[in-house]
Amino acid sequence: MNHDGVDWAAMAELLELEGETHSPYVRQAVAELADLAPRRVLDIGSGPGVAACRFAAEFPAAEVIAVDGTPQLLARAEERARRLGVRLHTRVAEFPAGLADLPSADLVWSGQVVHHVGDQQAVLEQLAALLEPDGVLAIVEGGLPARWLPRDVGFGRPGLQERLDAAMADRFARMRTELPGSVRVVEDWPGMLRAAGLTEACSRTFLVDHPAPLAGAPRRWVRRCLERQRAMLADELAAEDIATLDRLLDPADPTGVDHRADLFHLTAKTVHFGRKPRS
Numbered sequence: 001m002n003h004d005g006v007d008w009a010a011m012a013e014l015l016e017l018e019g020e021t022h023s024p025y026v027r028q029a030v031a032e033l034a035d036l037a038p039r040r041v042l043d044i045g046s047g048p049g050v051a052a053c054r055f056a057a058e059f060p061a062a063e064v065i066a067v068d069g070t071p072q073l074l075a076r077a078e079e080r081a082r083r084l085g086v087r088l089h090t091r092v093a094e095f096p097a098g099l100a101d102l103p104s105a106d107l108v109w110s111g112q113v114v115h116h117v118g119d120q121q122a123v124l125e126q127l128a129a130l131l132e133p134d135g136v137l138a139i140v141e142g143g144l145p146a147r148w149l150p151r152d153v154g155f156g157r158p159g160l161q162e163r164l165d166a167a168m169a170d171r172f173a174r175m176r177t178e179l180p181g182s183v184r185v186v187e188d189w190p191g192m193l194r195a196a197g198l199t200e201a202c203s204r205t206f207l208v209d210h211p212a213p214l215a216g217a218p219r220r221w222v223r224r225c226l227e228r229q230r231a232m233l234a235d236e237l238a239a240e241d242i243a244t245l246d247r248l249l250d251p252a253d254p255t256g257v258d259h260r261a262d263l264f265h266l267t268a269k270t271v272h273f274g275r276k277p278r279s
């Protein structure tokens, strides 16, 4: 299914690899919720269910429901749950309309999804409305762009990743303005959670640090990200940067990302929490 022009089903493998590459942060975020014993957990925009399966493992007594608009991704989440031996339910829903029909929960998690909906404040209010009293809404937004390469990779113009970030940020801004019902808002996530009626709003940031030399899975993740940026930004980057990317992506080039000993993955994921008042 396509939302906001993205073919999410085609991104299944990439999303699962992304979740696995970043996975320690979900466990760290759950550790922030030591006082929570949820009976039901909703993972809104679960994709292939990496976080949802983590919740199912962390809270075996809870009913964990992975919710997404892309049935192919939910099928992958079910497969993952079977493989890991955890109990997971799935539900197809299109946001924002489909959120109203979901059951209430003690933990509502939504990772990198709110920014795909036109009116972010309105969707936070819908997510907050799903909470049981004392329940927690956790959204993953912001954080830091990833770093994979030295500033100077030995060829091309140094500082490639900063230029890729800038071009991706422009694309992101365009994507936001083109969403149906797009509303511009100051993206002060804790402030927005408070405006949605939640208390104890706070942000926690978790470092994801895979130092060089990279093992197989995170290395594949970096390759897939660079391939994607190469395809998305072909019209926006300078010819010299395209040539650098092509060399980095050439499987036969010993200085390419498949072989470089200096390739690393460093990023930070930010989770914003808010709690529904008891009354």
Ligand SMILES: C[S@@+](CC[C@H](N)C(=O)[O-])C[C@H]1O[C@@H](n2cnc3c(N)ncnc32)[C@H](O)[C@@H]1O
Pocket: 003, 008, 015, 018, 019, 044, 045, 046, 047, 048, 051, 068, 069, 070, 073, 093, 094, 095, 096, 110, 111, 112, 113, 116, 117, 140
């Ligand atoms: C960037 S992925 C995030 C996946 C996962 N939560 C994570 O953190 O890795 C966004 C997910 O939201 C879903 N999604 C995006 N817009 C949606 C919409 N309008 N309705 C339903 N699902 C949507 C996509 O199918 C995709 O699985």
